[in-house]
Amino acid sequence: MMAGKPDILDLTLEEIEQVAERSGQPAYRAKQIVKWLHKGVGHFDEMTDLPQSFRHSLYEQFRIGKIQILEKHRSKTGYATKYLFLLSDHNIIECVVIRYRYGNTLCLSTQVGCRMGCKFCASTIDGLVRSLSMGEMLGQVIEVNRDLEEAGERGIGHLVLMGSGEPLDNYKNTVEFMKMVHIPMGINMSCRNITLSTCGLVPRMIDLANEGLSVTLSVSLHAPNDKLRKLIMPVASAYSVADVINASRYYFENTGRRITFEYTLIKDFNDRKEHAEELAELIGGFPSHVNIIPVNEIEGLGFRRSPEKVIHRFIQVLESRGVVVTRRRELGFDIEGACGQLRRSFCSGQKKQHYER
Numbered sequence: 001m002m003a004g005k006p007d008i009l010d011l012t013l014e015e016i017e018q019v020a021e022r023s024g025q026p027a028y029r030a031k032q033i034v035k036w037l038h039k040g041v042g043h044f045d046e047m048t049d050l051p052q053s054f055r056h057s058l059y060e061q062f063r064i065g066k067i068q069i070l071e072k073h074r075s076k077t078g079y080a081t082k083y084l085f086l087l088s089d090h091n092i093i094e095c096v097v098i099r100y101r102y103g104n105t106l107c108l109s110t111q112v113g114c115r116m117g118c119k120f121c122a123s124t125i126d127g128l129v130r131s132l133s134m135g136e137m138l139g140q141v142i143e144v145n146r147d148l149e150e151a152g153e154r155g156i157g158h159l160v161l162m163g164s165g166e167p168l169d170n171y172k173n174t175v176e177f178m179k180m181v182h183i184p185m186g187i188n189m190s191c192r193n194i195t196l197s198t199c200g201l202v203p204r205m206i207d208l209a210n211e212g213l214s215v216t217l218s219v220s221l222h223a224p225n226d227k228l229r230k231l232i233m234p235v236a237s238a239y240s241v242a243d244v245i246n247a248s249r250y251y252f253e254n255t256g257r258r259i260t261f262e263y264t265l266i267k268d269f270n271d272r273k274e275h276a277e278e279l280a281e282l283i284g285g286f287p288s289h290v291n292i293i294p295v296n297e298i299e300g301l302g303f304r305r306s307p308e309k310v311i312h313r314f315i316q317v318l319e320s321r322g323v324v325v326t327r328r329r330e331l332g333f334d335i336e337g338a339c340g341q342l343r344r345s346f347c348s349g350q351k352k353q354h355y356e357r
């Protein structure tokens with residue numbers, strides 16, 4: 001990371017309160033600071049309800065580590081906009097806004113790259129570069145909100161942690177981030193409007209269930225048994241499908257939040273009628289729903305999308321066994337909206353060199 005002053009966006013509310021206290025300021029100053037930071041101010045001098053001497057002292061101690069929008073691509077349908085961000089160490093991350101009827105959702109990244117190694121996923125191809133700080137996760141929300149506001153659009157109403165990275169592999173920063181966006185003075189996002197997606201890091205799923213944060217948990221299952229799952233997800237060798245289901249149950253019991261199981265349909269791999277039956281058996285009676293994602297074909301990875309007929313049959317089999325099923329709408333297809341694809345095509349192209357010094 002860039003040397004020099006620490007980024008104030010990496011501090012928790014309690015830590016900012018301590019900073020205020022050390023300057024002889026009341027604790028409520030921390031919430032005022034969060035309010036300004038989440039509005040996207042770039043200088044402490046813009047925090048006009050703070051005493052000038054305190055603003056100066058903040059400036060001496062911290063930087064406001066803003067991340068920069070590098071590129072923006074809107075899908076032809078207009079429903080999705082993908083943002084590429086430049087971080088202070090010249091790494092690049094991506095996130096995408098999806099415009100639903102009920103509001104705007106931001107799908108954000110939690111790491112640069114990923115080390116989970118799922119065979120169908122673009123984020124994982126070059127492995128993990130590093131985890132994002134809390135400030136870099138907040139930065140994605142703050143900058144996109146500012147951009148939407150400038151365009152006269154509604155701000156972000158929902159967050160999904162489904163961009164690049166495994167959020168539970170960056171546990172501390174991700175949890176602090178979710179606590180921070182929850183603060184009413186700032187981004188003010190209800191936990192019910194946050195979805196965290198995990199490939200199934202069982203011990204961390206248990207930890208999250210004990211945090212007292214009722215975010216929606218989305219579990220990337222993608223196969224109804226260990227044998228099949230191990231072929232596409234290395235994490236399946238560490239934790240069995242049964243472990244993942246038990247941890248999901250624990251999460252539900254602790255938080256009261258229904259679990260979403262993600263199932264990426266891959267042609268001639270996990271899309272047979274018997275797989276649907278096995279999946280229904282596995283999660284039958286469990287307060288959950290299944291989200292079917294026809295695989296996004298990524299060049300060089302060799303996974304193909306199931307034909308429409310097969311997708312429909314799979315969904316029907318699940319429904320006929322009482323499973324609640326949704327199918328992911330593919331709103332960002334033409335902007336490489338899925339899972340590390342845009343960063344990848346950007347980074348393998350010429351343009352990257354331009355930003356690397």
Ligand code: SAH
Nearest residue numbers: 121162165166197198199220262295296339
């Ligand atoms: N690491 C987390 C979140 C990031 S990916 C996780 O594994 O859940 C968000 C979702 O997109 C996951 O369900 C992931 O398996 C899925 N995904 C990744 N690449 C995909 C692709 N090429 N096609 C369809 N879904 C994909």
